[in-house]
Amino acid sequence: MAIFNIGLLALLFIFHTLPAKAQLSSPQAVTGEYIVKFKNSTSVSGGLKLVGSMGSGVSVKAVFSGANMMHLKVSSASELSALNANPNVAFIEPNYILSVNPVDVSALGSPPDPSDDYNQSNANVQVKDSWGIQKPYNQGDKVIVAIIDTGLDRNHLLFKDSGSIWDNTVEKNGTPGVDDDGNGLVDDINGWNFVAGSSNVSDDNDHGTHVAGIVLGVGQDVFANPVRESKIKIMALKFLDANGSGSTAGAISAMDYAVRNGAKVINNSWGGPSYSQSLYEAYVAAYNAGVVVVSAAGNSATNNDTAPMYPANFNTSNNISVLATNDSDAKASFSNFGATTVNVGAPGLNILSSVPGTGCIAPGCYRLMSGTSMAAPFVTGLAALVAREAPQLSSYQIKSIIVGTIDVVAALSGKVITSGRVNAYTAIVSAKSNVATEAWPSYTSGVSRGPSSVAAAEPAKAAAGCGLVKKVIDNTIDKGPGGGPPNLFAIILMLLVPLFIAMNLRVKPFLQNLRFLFQT
Numbered sequence: 001m002a003i004f005n006i007g008l009l010a011l012l013f014i015f016h017t018l019p020a021k022a023q024l025s026s027p028q029a030v031t032g033e034y035i036v037k038f039k040n041s042t043s044v045s046g047g048l049k050l051v052g053s054m055g056s057g058v059s060v061k062a063v064f065s066g067a068n069m070m071h072l073k074v075s076s077a078s079e080l081s082a083l084n085a086n087p088n089v090a091f092i093e094p095n096y097i098l099s100v101n102p103v104d105v106s107a108l109g110s111p112p113d114p115s116d117d118y119n120q121s122n123a124n125v126q127v128k129d130s131w132g133i134q135k136p137y138n139q140g141d142k143v144i145v146a147i148i149d150t151g152l153d154r155n156h157l158l159f160k161d162s163g164s165i166w167d168n169t170v171e172k173n174g175t176p177g178v179d180d181d182g183n184g185l186v187d188d189i190n191g192w193n194f195v196a197g198s199s200n201v202s203d204d205n206d207h208g209t210h211v212a213g214i215v216l217g218v219g220q221d222v223f224a225n226p227v228r229e230s231k232i233k234i235m236a237l238k239f240l241d242a243n244g245s246g247s248t249a250g251a252i253s254a255m256d257y258a259v260r261n262g263a264k265v266i267n268n269s270w271g272g273p274s275y276s277q278s279l280y281e282a283y284v285a286a287y288n289a290g291v292v293v294v295s296a297a298g299n300s301a302t303n304n305d306t307a308p309m310y311p312a313n314f315n316t317s318n319n320i321s322v323l324a325t326n327d328s329d330a331k332a333s334f335s336n337f338g339a340t341t342v343n344v345g346a347p348g349l350n351i352l353s354s355v356p357g358t359g360c361i362a363p364g365c366y367r368l369m370s371g372t373s374m375a376a377p378f379v380t381g382l383a384a385l386v387a388r389e390a391p392q393l394s395s396y397q398i399k400s401i402i403v404g405t406i407d408v409v410a411a412l413s414g415k416v417i418t419s420g421r422v423n424a425y426t427a428i429v430s431a432k433s434n435v436a437t438e439a440w441p442s443y444t445s446g447v448s449r450g451p452s453s454v455a456a457a458e459p460a461k462a463a464a465g466c467g468l469v470k471k472v473i474d475n476t477i478d479k480g481p482g483g484g485p486p487n488l489f490a491i492i493l494m495l496l497v498p499l500f501i502a503m504n505l506r507v508k509p510f511l512q513n514l515r516f517l518f519q520t
Contacts, residue, residue, distance in 0.1 A: 028274050029094030030247050033061070034080070035278035037069045042088040044068060050088060054079060062249060064256045066285040069278055071095065071249040096274040098251055100150075100207050100244035100373055101299035120217045121347035122327035125378075126425035127218060133428055134385060137220070137229045141391065143384040144233045145215055146191075146258035146266045147377075148251060149208030150244060151201045152236035153356035154190060157363040158213060158222055164230035165190055168261065183260070191236035192257060194250040201236040205244055206355045208236070210369050211269050211377045213354030218381030218424060222354065225362050232384045235263055240270060248276050255282045259289045264387050267380040269296045269373035271309050280314050287318040292387070292395045294320045294380040296372035297336040304338035313341050318395035320383070320402060323412075324348025324375040329421045330411035335372055337415040343403050345412050345421040348375030382424055389431040401430045 038047045044065050051058050051072065057079045062071040074080050083092055119128075144166055152159065159165050171189045174180030178187075185192055187199040203209045212234050216222055219231045237257060239250035251268070258266050266286060286293055293316075298309035304321075312321040324335035325345040331337055332349045351374040357365030379402065386398050393401070405427045406420030413419045 028097045028272065030097065030249075032074055033095035033247070033249065034072050034074055034083075034092050035069055035095060035249055035252070035276075036072055036083060036092045037067070037090045037278060037281060039088055039090045040068070042068075044070075046088070050086065054082060058083070062253050064252055064282070064285075066256055066259055066289070067252070067278075067281040069252070069281060071253070091277055093276060093278055096248045096272060096276050096279075098240075098246055098248060098270050098272045100205075100240065100270050101371060119221065119223060120214060120352050121350070121378075123325065123329060123347040123421070125347060125421070126423055130385070130424040130428045131220070133425070133432065134219070134231070135389060137231050140231075140388050142231060142233045143265065143388045144235055144261075144263045145380060145384050146235040146237055146254070146263035147208055147212050147215065148237045148239060148254040148258065148266060148268055149203075149211055149270070150205035150240040150242075151193065151203035151208045151238035152191075152212055152234065153203050153209045153354070154201070154236070156209060156354050156356065156365070158216065158227055158354045159234065161363065162216065162220070162227045162230040164216055164232060164234050166233040166235040191238070192254075194237070194239040194253050195241050195246065201238045203238075203356050204242040205240065206367065207240070207244055207269070207369075207373065208238065209356050210351075210353045210367065211267060211373060212236070213366075214351060214374055214377040215267060215381040215384070217353065218378060219385050223363070223366075227363050231388060232381070235261065244270075246270070248279050252279060252282045255286060255293075259286050259291055263291060265380050265383045266291060266293045267377050268293060268311055269371075269376045271296060271298055271312055273307070273309060275308065275310055279311055280316075283311060283314050283316045283319055287316050287395060290395050292318050292320065292383045292398050294322060294376045294383060296376040297321050297323050297338065297342045299324075299334045299371050299373075300336055301334050302336050304336050304341040308341070309336055312336070313338075315341075318399060320344065320379055320399050322346050322348075322372060322376045322379050323416050324370070324372045325409075325412070325421050328411075329407070329409045331415050332370065334370070335375075338417075339414050340417060342416045343399075344379065344406055344418050345409070345416055346375040346378040347421075348372055348378075351378075379422055382422060382427055385424075386427055386431040389428060390434050393431070393434070402427055405430050 044063055047070055048060065051060055051070065057075040059073045060070055061073055064070065074083070083089055154160070154165055168181065168189050170181040171187055176187060179185065189199060191201045192199060193201050213222055215234065216230060216232065220228050235258060237254040239254045240246040255266060283293055295312040297304060297312045304313055311319070321342045323337050323342050323345045324332040325347055326332045326349040329345070331345065335348065336342070349370045350368050351370065352366055352368055355365050355367040382402060383398050386401055387393060402422060403418050405423055406418045407423045408420045412421065
């Protein structure tokens, strides 16, 4: 009888795990570093005061004011426990490691034929057709796109000659060596290097420069010599090192910077299997600021529905999760997929784009790469151009246009939510006619699609009886825009609690019936 009850409690724990308090260590996290979110009643200044009162064992590495979070260095278990116990703390979690996938730097097959529709890929995505109906490059505002990655080769002629590199005009026109805009970063003229803590955003991996070239290539011929003036601006934010590895805190810092400095679209061609509530909060903050985020689905050829990849699996209505397709619009062999978690497909095989280097003929060095890291920036570039055509659109409306104007492909049925691959021409047509779904209201903090679908901003308080059932039902429903269905396992298990208890007097017949059900 006791064993049966223990098993029941174990099942309930599995399906009703709350995320709020951190453990001391994680094999995929930076040792001794944590991200803490304060409850809405506690301001950032109040959080700083709280941390300051804890002594030298807890130090602040970064503040994310938009999401009411901080990146902390914690030196001992006792100090972490004190933070866990503080009633003003909503949650604490390790500073997880994120990375790009090795397939992103693999050249597979032959390069695209420049005579095809889109000269960075052989896929029929009608990029060149869309150029003829877009606003000319010298009309309209240049949409700022943040490339959160390994950096950017600012000397590459593609970016120099097209004028596509974003400038922080206050710092550019200010005094060298002085924090002219007062954001705590000195001379952040074109972005920031969150790895080295410097203004040098040079790419020491190739990945970020390649991604940036794809973003630019959705709006113009990136192989032209001389290259035309761009329609967008690239904000270079480096948080991944030369090995393509970085931390959650670095990613959040970069997203916070992008939002505060006017980026309309963010490209995140990286990820990992560890769910991060703090990174989710950064996506929510971006949504509330009207910023679209595009996330690579991953390159493990696995199903994100059952083996989640983050941040691609975040269900915020500004997040567009992207699968990589090949020239015939089928899923690329390496690409992750997900019938309920991945939004669309986009070209990601044999994509020719810019990389750092010297000695190449104008307009610079180029290389083939494959991966969802290459598919995501195609969607990012398209999102920027949609925003340029219709600046009044919300991030949710931009996403709605992109996922609503796809080309349905039979091979993608069951692989992505839309069963289709994006189409640049039809997306721009829709943007010009302002056809979009009505915007959603702002999120409330803590609504998430995490590992258990019950990630709350505040730890659940003790409850019993019907109140416990209500708590599970309330917390398993994604209340924000784009939210999925309730966690039916948790709800069913809660509703069956009285039945299990009643069965305690008749355990043997119950188990026999259960065995019969699994045999049929």
